[in-house]
Amino acid sequence: MAKICIHAWVSGRVQGVWFRQSTVEQAESLGVTGWVRNLPDGRVETMMYGEEKAVRQLESWLSSGPKLASVADVESEVLEYEEQHEGFLITG
Incomplete structure (x- = not known):
């Protein structure tokens, strides 16, 4: 299965x-x-790496987010996949 990277910005x-x-x-x-x-x-910014189906599921989840969130918009772009990340971290 193909691996992809999506860079996204969530507003609201x-x-x-x-x-x-x-x-x-x-x-x-x-x-x-x-x-x-x-x-x-x-806004919230995220970079997601992995199997295309899983990354697309996470990208879709960003549109609603957690219960207390009110998402106005999600902007995203597909970037070249680089295998250099382990885990999923909160930065900054």
């Missing part, structure tokens, strides 16, 4: 609502590696 009420931790939990359950972080402008 996504900080202070356990978005990053919930993203880690979703990623780990799907076997996706990468990272997630809050941005100064109020």
Whole structure:
């Protein structure tokens, strides 16, 4: 199965609502590696690596996020896959 990398930015009420931790939990359950972080402008940024089906599932989950979140938009782009990440971390 093909491996992909997706870089995404999530806007809306996504900080202070356990978005990053919930993203880690979703990623780990799907076997996706990468990272997630809050941005100064109020968005959440994430980089996701793994099997295409699993990464696409996580990308889809970003549209709703955890229960307390209110997602307004998800922007994403597919990047060249690089096998250099272990686990899924909260950064920044």
